[in-house]
Amino acid sequence: MTAKRRRVVINYFALSFSIGSAVLGIGFLFWILWILVSNGIGALNMDIFTFDGAPPGFAESGLRHALVGQLILALGATIFGVPVGILAGTYLSEYGQTSKYANFIRDISDTMMSTPSIVIGTFVYAVVVSPMGHFSGWAGIVALAIMMVPIVLRTTDDMLSLVPQTLREAAAALGAPKYKVILQIVYRSAKVGILTGVLLSIARIAGETAPLLFTSFNNNFFSTDISEPIASLTVTMFSYATSPYEDWQQLGWAAAFILTAFVLGVNVLGRLFIKTKRKR
């Protein structure tokens, strides 16, 4: 076999392997999506939104308690996590810029973002649940807020750095102090981007289960009391899916479908926002 012929054959095999692995990997991922859609749609009905959790075998059972609990947890985490993340991102982009210190904070924050979420759960257990003496919605909110900060920080930092420098200079030339430049010029032109980042971070924490397992715990009843254990979509899904009861497993699939539809929907929206933003 000539050297050229050999290279052509190797090329053929390598590319076939690449295409084969792409088909295999993507096939698996679409299989999961298909399972989710086919099971989820079948389990979806109006009862899910109007009834709370019930013992297995009850016809009138739904996910209202989990949906409301999830909403409360996500809202609480947003209230605490987003302002911190935005302000910290503002510091990195507007004050720290590419200084050593700012880059160090970026690395630390990225490390925080990849810290195992279950470790954050144990941390919050130690600092919130233990002193309070019982699981509570507050603990869940704290855990999710901690996870949100680095995500919002990252997107804010990225989005603010897209704002043209000339805009800042123009405002400064008119005599605006730096905080006014940031609040009225930079934030305003990066509005869509920051909002997108916030939305994406909500989608991200909505799918978190591990940090809630021993913070907000679970609650099979409808509750809006944050100082008590509260249900979340993901923990409910976990306990229903691992139960031996068929109707609970069905509810688990319905929860999985709602959650994924929400997460993917937000991600698609966020993509569209950022795309139109970059085009302008």
Add this chain to the structure above:
Amino acid sequence: MKKIVDFFFENLTKLTALFSLILLVAIMAVLFNEALPAISAFGLSFISEDVWAPNREVFGGFSSIVGSLLSTFIAMFLATPIAIGIAIFLSEIAPARVKEPIGVSVELLAAIPSVIYGMWGLFYFAPIIRDIFGGNGIGMLTAGIVLAIMILPFIAAVTRDAMNTTPDMLKESAYALGATKWDVIKDVIIPFAKAGVIGSIILALGRAIGETMAVTFVMGNVHNISLDLTAAATNIPTTLANEFAEAESGLHYASLFYLALILFLMSFVTIFVSKIYFLRKVRKSK
């Protein structure tokens, strides 16, 4: 007045920027503090002791730690070549029409909550493993494969981005010299994108070690080390997820915190190293 507000605003943002750093230190300190009873009771031999018996108050982390290393190894072993294959396909082989939709869907799949992967693994994948390899389908092998599928889109997306940064001129020069596509990929693109590719693999490794929900469903939570990969096993996140809310004695809690501390350090080191040594170069080159 302006100066005061300016000063106030700058320092407020500066303070919030410290949040992540403070938290990171606080997590380490709190975990260490909570683990102290177990650390003083078992010392470092906790790591190599494989008996985990809450009823006898004897705790050793070996089975969980080895389980974590093993499940991560299986996942990385399976996911890395396939993910790089996907990345090569997306950046070099796929026709332009297919590139965008498949690329976006791979990125979207990376956003799917891990609990979904776990659920799919339990109901659909575990039975297949059971039929092919025997056992009851719950165990190390299933957990490793589900984990691999979960990190697949993540590695593929980052690797593709790194490969896409290769200047066209470099590739075209190689083609002009008569290189085949594979020659270009192997000798031009991969060397050029090396830092990003290795960084993304290490970052994925850090994620895989700490991933909880994708494995908890299919791991079995049995403190057992066995060469039979189809047997039920455990790893650190699975042990924590299953036992934390139900631990009764103080020593049991402390031992769980000890495990959490070990997990935190393992993922922290991997992620920090990948950030500092590899991905920063990618950031600079952008």
